[in-house]
Amino acid sequence: MKGLYEVNIQNKRIRYQFTIKRNITIIRGDSATGKTKLLEMIEAFSREGRSSGVELKCDVPCVVLHGGDWKQRLDYIHNSLVFIDECNSFIRQEAFASEVKYSDNYFILVTRDDLPNLSYSVEEIYGIRLSKQYAGLKQTYNELYHLYGEYENVFVEQPKKLLVEDSNSGYDFFRKLIVKGISCDTARGKSNIYRILLQNKSDEKCAVVADGAAFGSEMERIIQLIESGRAIALYLPESFEWMILKSDILDDKETRDILSHPEDYIESEKYSSWEQYFTKLLISKTVGTYLKYQKDFINKNYLQEKIARQIIDVFPDRMQKLFVPEKNVESLSD
Amino acid sequence: MLKVFLGDLKDEIYNPPIYFDNQYEDEWITDALSRQMILDIDKSDVISSHIIESPYLGAITPKELSGGVKTLILMANDESGSIFNATACGDNCAKWILEIANRKDLIITLHHGMRFGEGPFEIMILNTGRVVHNRQEWLDVVYDYV
Numbered sequence: 514m515k516g517l518y519e520v521n522i523q524n525k526r527i528r529y530q531f532t533i534k535r536n537i538t539i540i541r542g543d544s545a546t547g548k549t550k551l552l553e554m555i556e557a558f559s560r561e562g563r564s565s566g567v568e569l570k571c572d573v574p575c576v577v578l579h580g581g582d583w584k585q586r587l588d589y590i591h592n593s594l595v596f597i598d599e600c601n602s603f604i605r606q607e608a609f610a611s612e613v614k615y616s617d618n619y620f621i622l623v624t625r626d627d628l629p630n631l632s633y634s635v636e637e638i639y640g641i642r643l644s645k646q647y648a649g650l651k652q653t654y655n656e657l658y659h660l661y662g663e664y665e666n667v668f669v670e671q672p673k674k675l676l677v678e679d680s681n682s683g684y685d686f687f688r689k690l691i692v693k694g695i696s697c698d699t700a701r702g703k704s705n706i707y708r709i710l711l712q713n714k715s716d717e718k719c720a721v722v723a724d725g726a727a728f729g730s731e732m733e734r735i736i737q738l739i740e741s742g743r744a745i746a747l748y749l750p751e752s753f754e755w756m757i758l759k760s761d762i763l764d765d766k767e768t769r770d771i772l773s774h775p776e777d778y779i780e781s782e783k784y785s786s787w788e789q790y791f792t793k794l795l796i797s798k799t800v801g802t803y804l805k806y807q808k809d810f811i812n813k814n815y816l817q818e819k820i821a822r823q824i825i826d827v828f829p830d831r832m833q834k835l836f837v838p839e840k841n842v843e844s845l846s847d
Numbered sequence: 848m849l850k851v852f853l854g855d856l857k858d859e860i861y862n863p864p865i866y867f868d869n870q871y872e873d874e875w876i877t878d879a880l881s882r883q884m885i886l887d888i889d890k891s892d893v894i895s896s897h898i899i900e901s902p903y904l905g906a907i908t909p910k911e912l913s914g915g916v917k918t919l920i921l922m923a924n925d926e927s928g929s930i931f932n933a934t935a936c937g938d939n940c941a942k943w944i945l946e947i948a949n950r951k952d953l954i955i956t957l958h959h960g961m962r963f964g965e966g967p968f969e970i971m972i973l974n975t976g977r978v979v980h981n982r983q984e985w986l987d988v989v990y991d992y993v
Contacts, residue, residue, distance in 0.1 A: 543937035544915025600862035625959040
């Protein structure tokens with residue numbers, strides 16, 4: 514399944530409108546915001562159609578999955594939006610994670626569990642709120658909003674440390690271009706970042722770069738550290754490979770087209786996370802060229818001043834100042 | 848005192864809203880604390896044990912309360928000895944969990960890092976026996992288990 518799907522659903526009193534575009538979407542937040550009501554309406558329409566009194570518009574079927582026989586039911590569901598309400602314990606099982614990976618459905622999970630065995634994007638974690646858009650005197654209009662939007666790209670002045678999720682080419686690239694006075698460390702995986710930050714001195718300023726495409730399960734705990742007063746800046750591009758593609762160093766029209774609406778190219782059956790697609794795309798676009806990309810370590814041609822500057826420029830302005838692409842490449846290629 | 852078991856616990860009530868629908872008693876709804884929690888979380892007024900006035904849904908029954916409020920009412924009133932999964936509750940329920948635990952010993956499970964605020968509070972982590980008193984101490988331990 515690929516593409517972007519708008520969902521419009523309403524009854525006499527409540528209306529929801531939102532867009533789904535990746536294989537996994539998470540809905541969480543405070544109690545009594547209408548999460549369960551949304552799923553009740555979808556289930557009523559799924560069971561009774563228009564005679565339920567619910568109006569549902571979507572280009573693909575919307576179904577609600579629950580109960581002990583979830584796996585058997587899922588075997589018969591294809592090219593659909595599959596909604597699962599909170600308190601369904603099976604979503605924490607490895608068996609469920611295996612079904613979601615490479616499924617031909619998109620999943621919308623109402624849950625406060627972090628679900629570390631699923632790769633989901635920080636961009637697809639939503640809360641539900643009343644929209645300011647007018648619906649009607651007797652009808653409230655609910656919309657989804659990015660739950661952590663305000664924390665992305667928050668800068669801290671003069672960080673002492675850059676912590677990079679990646680331990681391969683991305684880390685290799687950043688550590689060779691970091692300005693003097695800032696240490697650059699690898700976390701060796703997303704699941705180590707929280708513990709490393711927690712063990713830092715509480716007043717140590719730290720910038721974190723991680724792959725946003727699969728960082729969703731870590732987001733809540735990192736945000737709670739920031740809320741507790743830690744000086745942490747979060748930079749969450751889709752992935753390092755996405756940054757290279759986005760920098761336009763390939764000067765390739767097809768790449769620009771893909772990045773403008775990746776959901777139309779990334780098949781959920783083939784890629785459990787968008788970062789896998791971007792890695793494969795970058796490798797295929799650079800094979801046989803002087804920019805040949807390999808995951809293990811950075812090709813030194815990416816460290817040439819002009820190319821490195823273009824990649825660093827994908828970061829927000831103030832983050833760019835942490836790097837010096839003008840450094841002598843030869844002295845840095847150790 | 849609030850006692851929290853972090854992670855899976857055998858025989859916990861993982862889905863409290865369903866348990867509520869099948870076990871609640873009329874007097875739980877009209878109890879003063881329940882009325883306050885329903886007003887604060889669901890913005891709804893209890894008219895009688897069978898009717899609640901919601902600003903969004905109109906007149907509803909207790910079965911249409913939010914999952915968070917249903918879980919709070921169970922924590923406050925259920926005397927079966929059941930242990931309820933508080934991950935059914937949003938962060939806006941945290942202050943009420945602490946309030947219920949001020950009135951009686953309360954044991955819950957959690958599968959996520961609920962925000963209990965800055966503190967001070969007293970929460971015993973049943974996994975270790977450690978008592979935490981503020982957000983920093985809570986963050987030091989909670990994500991070792993969820």
